[in-house]
Amino acid sequence: MAHRFTVSELEHRKLIHNGSxxxxxxxxxxxxxxxxxxxxxxxxCPGKATTSSKDVLLCTPEHNHQPDWGRxxxxxxxxxxxxxxxxxxxxxxxxxxxxxxxxxxxxxxLPKTSFLKRKV
Numbered sequence: 001m002a003h004r005f006t007v008s009e010l011e012h013r014k015l016i017h018n019g020s021x022x023x024x025x026x027x028x029x030x031x032x033x034x035x036x037x038x039x040x041x042x043x044x045c046p047g048k049a050t051t052s053s054k055d056v057l058l059c060t061p062e063h064n065h066q067p068d069w070g071r072x073x074x075x076x077x078x079x080x081x082x083x084x085x086x087x088x089x090x091x092x093x094x095x096x097x098x099x100x101x102x103x104x105x106x107x108x109x110l111p112k113t114s115f116l117k118r119k120v
Contacts, residue, residue, distance in 0.1 A: 003057045006076045019067020022049050073106035
């Protein structure tokens with residue numbers, strides 16, 4: 001599956017690939033390659049990925065956890081809510097509508113509605 005990018009709740013860029021999310025670890029000043037680490041650092045996951053300046057992805061497959069597509073989708077849903085909320089109707093109605101459009105797998109991974117209302 002192709003990789004894609006989203007942003008975290010703190011507005012940092014994240015890489016999503018095969019049900020895992022990565023945060024930027026370092027950037028090569030000479031080649032422009034970006035090294036990404038699996039964001040599951042609380043369980044010391046050793047998974048890494050590298051994107052080249054031409055957006056080619058190289059991954060190390062050694063994760064110590066299962067892929068979590070629901071968590072990836074929840075992160076993307078929150079980022080989408082935040083991006084579109086400034087041009088939308090009342091926050092409460094917007095959040096409820098956005099939650100209604102996501103899958104069950106994603107909805108169980110979303111933060112509480114009260115947090116989403118403050119975030120967007």
